[in-house]
Amino acid sequence: MNPSGEKALPNAGKRAKDTFFIKTFGCQMNVADSERMASLLSAKGMRPAKDVSEAGLILINGCTVREKAVHKAVSTLGKYHHDGKEAGLDKPTIGIGGCVGQLEKNALFKRAPYVDFVFGTDTIDSLPEIVHRVENGEKHVVFADFDRTQNYSTETKVFAVKATAFVNIMKGCDKFCTYCIVPFTRGREKSRTIDEVLADLARLVATGVREVTLLGQNVNSFGKGNPNAKARLPRELTNQIGKVGPRDGDENFPQLLRAIDSDPRLANLKRIRFTSSHPLDFSDELIECYLPYGVEGAPLNGVKALAPHLHLPVQSGSNRVLAKMGRHHKIESYVDQMDRLRKLNPDVGLSTDLIVGFPGETEEDFQETIKLLDRVQYDSIFAFAYSPRPGTRAAKLVDDVPSDVKNDRLNRLLQHQLRISEIRNKTWIGREVEVLVEGEAKRQVMVDKGLAKGRVWTARTGANHVVNFGDESGRNLTGRFLRVKITDATSLSMRADVIHDHLAAESEAEGFRYTSGLASEVVG
Structure with missing residues (x-):
């Protein structure tokens, strides 16, 4: 394995x-x-x-x-x-x-x-x-x-003790974007209760977990009923996937974040991340959770452990294409959400998903996506050429954008974002940040170039930036939180010098050992 x-x-x-x-x-x-x-x-x-x-x-x-x-x-x-x-x-x-x-x-x-x-x-x-x-x-x-019961209860199982853990808080999706296969593979939305999630997290934190990523196809719908979802769906989809489960709507995702932040059992939890989200359910209440902790005069404190990073898929910068995708949101409202978030916390790292070459996409539509990159100034993007999925509504559309055009647009989009990413990353040079070490770098290029001594390690900031640094101590740094100073940056990563580390005493001798060996790969 x-x-x-x-x-x-x-x-x-x-x-x-x-x-x-x-x-x-x-x-x-x-x-x-x-x-x-x-x-x-x-x-x-x-x-x-x-x-x-x-x-x-x-x-x-x-x-x-x-x-x-x-x-x-x-x-x-x-x-x-x-x-x-x-x-x-x-x-x-x-x-x-x-x-x-x-x-x-x-x-x-x-x-x-x-x-x-x-x-x-x-x-x-x-x-x-x-x-x-x-x-x-x-x-x-x-x-x-599919599990046709309307309750979702589970316990997170991890194969090896480490500093990070993925925790499912809900599953399924009721959005049914026209291109998306996920509702057919994950089913309808179901949420765990806040109390169950808190108990799950407490057990993980007791084993040494210090960063959790809360998972769901649309975590912003956590705990929330959607009584109009069935009416929006073609009958054959409702029959195939099932009906919306009855949820009382008295719990929501911001409430879960604040409950995690205030639970004394989770005092040693240093970071909360989450994925994935949908712009329709990204609320003002959730934006307020990103308020830098301890701001005087604020009506609500931000969630202290919430990592200053948001991945909010937009898929296209063209309202015309978004309508064909069945996204049910406009670019103007999406940009307004990003503006309000960055105004509240300028250090928030932003990323998104984008599809190029969707049926009917013109060069003008594509240029609207380029403009969106310039307007939002993402730190990174995940972009793909459209691929029709059998059974989705978009599969019935004529896939009329040639493959070479899709690939050309994809390459132009990625190159444009690389320029933006480099500019944004360089603004961090000279600043001190906290990082969580993920492991030893696979390639020791910094040592080969004389830019580091000892072993090179890869870490990640709260804003989700990749940071590489050298260390001569011979210690296993995996799972440690370190304070580093950014010394250089490219479009893909940053370089840093270590200031000091402050991981909890129980892991001081060895650091956490990542021993699961689960082979994984993201395929575009």
Whole structure:
């Protein structure tokens, strides 16, 4: 299950039946789901394989947001299968799940006949049972039904103790943007209760977690009913996905943030992040949570632990394209939200998702997106060329923007943002910031260029900027909070010098060890 362990090794011998390897593609929710899978399998006596060639059980947790992601998941499994045969290894038990399993179900057996079972996003907790059934001779097992109950209760499961954790607070989405496959793979919106989330976080913080990312397809809808959602949907969608669950609406996302901030059990929680959001539900109450903590005369304090970063997908800068996407918001209101947020807290880092080449998008529409970048001044963006997804309403539209035009627009958009990112990053030079160390840098380029001594580490600021720095102490710094001074910046990262570290005493000797080894990859 080592991220680099993807080659079948010659003469590796028989596979150990009690070992597993999980490869994850896609979003943070998929990463959290893979942690859950690993935890469930470990509880049944299984252990992670050091290499995919040693694993008796191979799992792919796949993404469906674009066709490229689906192809990548299936082709990766094909490579594992082929390499194992070439090396003369026993056939492992193979499963594919997550959003790919939820969407494709039995069709995956045609694309990959060597797959033994398929599981969905709501059946992860059945994974040990599924594996048991396959090992007892069942063929082509499919567990991919949605959980039709209207309550959502769970407990976060992590595979290895570390300083960060992903915590699901809700699942599903009721927005049904015309291009989006997510409601078909994650179902309708369901929220946990605030009390349950607080208890979950308290347990994690007691193990040493210091930063949490609250997860949901649209966390801004947390705890909120949407009685008009069913009326907006075509009947076939309502029949396929299910009805909106009855929620009383007496809890919301800003209330959850403030409850976390005031819970004495969570005093050692230093950072709260969240993803993802929708502009329709991004409220003034949530904006107020970003107020820098301790501002005199403010009617409400900001949420002390809330990281000064917001990822708010906009998808296009053109109102005409947004209407075709079924986004139900205007660029003017979106920009107003960003202006008010930056006025309240100028240090907030902003990022977004953008799609180019949506059906009917003209060069004029694309230029509106370029103007949006200039207007908002994002710190970073995630941009993709449009890919039709079967079953969505946009799939019925003529995909009339040629591939070369899509790619050209995508490249121009990314280059434009790189220039903006470099300008914004350089404004941090000379400032002191707190960072959380994520691990040793994969490439020691700074050492090679004489820009650092010892080992180079990668960290992240509260505003979500990547920071690299050198350290000669020989300590394991993973999971430490450090105070650093920014000395240089490019469009993609910053360089810094360490001032001092102040991680809690319980981790002073070693730092946190990231031992899960879950292989993950974001596929565009």
